[in-house]
Amino acid sequence: xxxxxxxxxxxxxxxxxxxxGLYHFARGSENLWVKAxxxxxxx
Amino acid sequence: MAETVFWISFSxxxxxxxxxxxxxxxxxxxxxxxxxxxxSEPRVSLVIAAYNERENIVSKMDNCLELDYPREKLQVIxxxxxPTDGTDALAWKYASCGIEIVWSPVHRGKAATLNAAVAExxxxxxxxxxxxxxxxxxxxxxxxxxxxDPSVGGVSGELILCDETGKEAASGAGLYWRYEKxxxxxxxxxxxxxxxxxxxxxxxRELFQALPHDTILDDMMIPLRIVLDGKRVIxxxxxxxxxxxxxxxxxxYRRKVRTLMGNYQLLARMPELLHPSRNPVWFQFxxxxxxxxxxxYFLMALFVSNLFLLRGIYLVSLLLQTAxxxxxxxxxxxSRGSPEAxxxxxxxxxxxxx
Numbered sequence: 001x002x003x004x005x006x007x008x009x010x011x012x013x014x015x016x017x018x019x020x021g022l023y024h025f026a027r028g029s030e031n032l033w034v035k036a037x038x039x040x041x042x043x
Numbered sequence: 044m045a046e047t048v049f050w051i052s053f054s055x056x057x058x059x060x061x062x063x064x065x066x067x068x069x070x071x072x073x074x075x076x077x078x079x080x081x082x083s084e085p086r087v088s089l090v091i092a093a094y095n096e097r098e099n100i101v102s103k104m105d106n107c108l109e110l111d112y113p114r115e116k117l118q119v120i121x122x123x124x125x126p127t128d129g130t131d132a133l134a135w136k137y138a139s140c141g142i143e144i145v146w147s148p149v150h151r152g153k154a155a156t157l158n159a160a161v162a163e164x165x166x167x168x169x170x171x172x173x174x175x176x177x178x179x180x181x182x183x184x185x186x187x188x189x190x191x192d193p194s195v196g197g198v199s200g201e202l203i204l205c206d207e208t209g210k211e212a213a214s215g216a217g218l219y220w221r222y223e224k225x226x227x228x229x230x231x232x233x234x235x236x237x238x239x240x241x242x243x244x245x246x247x248r249e250l251f252q253a254l255p256h257d258t259i260l261d262d263m264m265i266p267l268r269i270v271l272d273g274k275r276v277i278x279x280x281x282x283x284x285x286x287x288x289x290x291x292x293x294x295x296y297r298r299k300v301r302t303l304m305g306n307y308q309l310l311a312r313m314p315e316l317l318h319p320s321r322n323p324v325w326f327q328f329x330x331x332x333x334x335x336x337x338x339x340y341f342l343m344a345l346f347v348s349n350l351f352l353l354r355g356i357y358l359v360s361l362l363l364q365t366a367x368x369x370x371x372x373x374x375x376x377x378s379r380g381s382p383e384a385x386x387x388x389x390x391x392x393x394x395x396x397x
Contacts, residue, residue: 004294013299
């Protein structure tokens with residue numbers, strides 16, 4: 001049950017990330033870009 | 044009006060999450076590209092860009108020295124981007140082991156760090172890796188074997204996200220990542236990937252073009268440039284890198300915001316991606332990448348339009364959606380209750396969340 005609930009939450013959160021991504025892009029959050037580039041992100 | 048909005052939203056969301064993967068499945072069987080690997084040992088330059096990676100750098104350097112590839116054919120370059128946590132002091136110890144250090148006194152960002160490293164490379168094949176993930180010893184051999192095919196310009200390895208038991212994660216962010224990898228493997232069979240895993244990928248040296256310094260997603264810009272130049276970028280699950288799955292969805296969320304912000308930047312920088320005659324993977328790009336950018340708005344439209352339709356099948360739909368969002372709310376409560384949600388930081392990351 002816990003897995004299903006967390007999966008639902010993850011799905012909603014990942015979709016919300018697209019809205020937040022547009023917000024940051026529109027704001028031109030350049031500092032955030034530079035800082036984030038070394039997150040070791042792999043996607 | 045509400046009905047029209049409902050069905051348009053429903054169709055689009057269904058297509059992006061179900062229709063497109065099913066289409067890929069059929070398409071990949073019909074138009075399958077046969078990938079032939081031939082093992083050889085060309086000169087390879089392995090490039091690792093690092094900022095504040097004190098916690099990871101020693102294990103990463105040891106991992107590089109353990110790779111199953113002839114030392115005389117392998118150039119390992121560690122490009123340091125003005126670290127402030129002592130990463131450089133640890134890294135310099137490996138210079139005597141043949142690891143080349145490119146060091147910048149100031150923090151310039153990952154793209155600039157990669158450009159500086161690539162300027163020093165001598166290999167025919169460039170392999171890029173991040174500092175955190177552990178590479179399988181045979182990963183380079185597997186990646187390189189794909190370049191026997193002259194149409195292949197780039198190859199992505201597979202990133203395996205493990206849970207606390209060491210097995211591949213199968214829920215939450217791990218499940219999401221598995222779904223992504225399924226799409227990638229199918230897209231690779233048809234033509235090309237739309238992005239590679241930053242943890243491990245390789246490109247032909249002559250196809251690499253310097254990145255603009257504020258590039259967010261090098262692991263999308265580099266492969267998509269190659270695809271636009273007429274080569275293929277494929278996925279090889281035999282070339283593996285391992286990482287820990289984010290223990291809380293919030294950690295994955297921060298990465299995702301950055302990734303999706305990078306997608307917007309990519310669209311602004313490379314508008315030809317939206318041109319069907321310029322982009323050989325235009326349809327896949329639109330369905331996969333652009334689809335993900337617009338789906339949230341259609342999910343909202345689906346729910347709101349459903350509030351005005353309270354009969355028959357629409358009522359069932361509203362109940363299902365409500366149950367889904369309540370489940371997500373409960374998932375949020377569970378997640379907030381776990382100690383990882385706030386406290387977790389990616390080991391060695393810059394500790395500054397997107």
